[in-house]
Amino acid sequence: MAGHQILVRQVDPTSDRAVFRQIADHLREAIQDGRLRTGEKLPSEAQLMEHYNVARMTVRQAIQELKAEGLAVSEHGRGVFVRARPPVKRLAFDRFARRHRKEGKAAFLAESESVGAKADVDMIKVREAPAPGDIAERLRVSPDETVVVRSRRYSLDGTPVELATSYIPVDLARGTRIMDDNPGPGGIYARIEEQGRQLERFIEDVSTRMPTHEEARLLLLGPGVPVFRLIRTAYDVEGRPVEVCDTIMPGDAYLLSYELPAH
Structure with a gap:
């Protein structure tokens, strides 16, 4: 034009x-x-x-x-x-519904399919290391206690839209497919539930800030694009935290959408 x-x-x-x-x-x-x-x-x-x-x-x-x-x-x-804007991904209130895991789909894949986008994951790294202080507190372990750390980058239609790092207690992850690059159908939550630890609830804390240099590089962000930091803690029916996921998402790639009861 x-x-x-x-x-x-x-x-x-x-x-x-x-x-x-x-x-x-x-x-x-x-x-x-x-x-x-x-x-x-x-x-x-x-x-x-x-x-x-x-x-x-x-x-x-x-x-x-x-x-x-x-x-x-x-x-x-x-x-x-x-500037090319990445496809908007909607964080729905039912993104961790058990029906998705029963269909063999982790949350990212289920949501991506709902908007007709092709999901991909790369830069997968699985290791054992001490959890950062704020993560250890949420996971109810001591700061020097070893946990399993899974980091990866997610993309939609070839555009990076998420950096995610999960922290899982060693007794739930070591010797299971959670230690593999591909944890199998339904993702790590399905592997945790296979051990008899049924998930009951999730707590998510969302904040915003400007990205670090490394985050901007990995997410291909231009100047002026903020990020969401979403920290999710998953609890089993006994109230034990079984995973904490620390996620960084471009502010222009996500719509946070939640349904809340009125009672």
């Missing part, structure tokens, strides 16, 4: 909003309403300067606003493009 076709507004000289922010507002609206689509090139600096009758620095400040929000990305020698 030619740049001039999306530039349908002018800045308001009487507004107390800075000119570069008004330009950023116009471009953001064009992205949100589909006039500028994913992967499409934004109007050039020259086009923006001519349309708005502003200096190059003003235009660059406006573009930087979009980059900081994770809406645009520069490609060296080519220009600035609307």
Whole structure:
């Protein structure tokens, strides 16, 4: 789409909003309403300067606003493009329902299939190590106690959308398929329940922050994209914590959706 076709507004000289922010507002609206689509090139600096009758620095400040929000990305020698957004994954209230495990599907696979996306997992690493202090507290083990640690990266349709690290007590994992890269149908929860420890409930704590450099690299995040940190603790019917999963997810790849009873 030619740049001039999306530039349908002018800045308001009487507004107390800075000119570069008004330009950023116009471009953001064009992205949100589909006039500028994913992967499409934004109007050039020259086009923006001519349309708005502003200096190059003003235009660059406006573009930087979009980059900081994770809406645009520069490609060296080519220009600035609307950032490709990963498919939105919905965290539903029934994502850990037992019926999924009976069908041989772990939560990620079940949810991915529900939105017609292809799920993949890579960078799998299984080891024994002491749990971090906050994880050990949730798992009710001492900080120096060895647990089984499973880390991996999940993707949807080829786009990384999740870094997950599970911590499982050694007595539940050692000598089982939980120690394998592929724990088998239904995932590690199915393997835990096969030991007679039926899962009763999960507690999830969700917070937001900016990603670390390594998280941004592994999730292919551009500047300005925050992440969710979701820590889930799984309990069996006896009230014992049997797993803690520490998950990092791009903020623009997930919709958190929960159904809560009114009583």
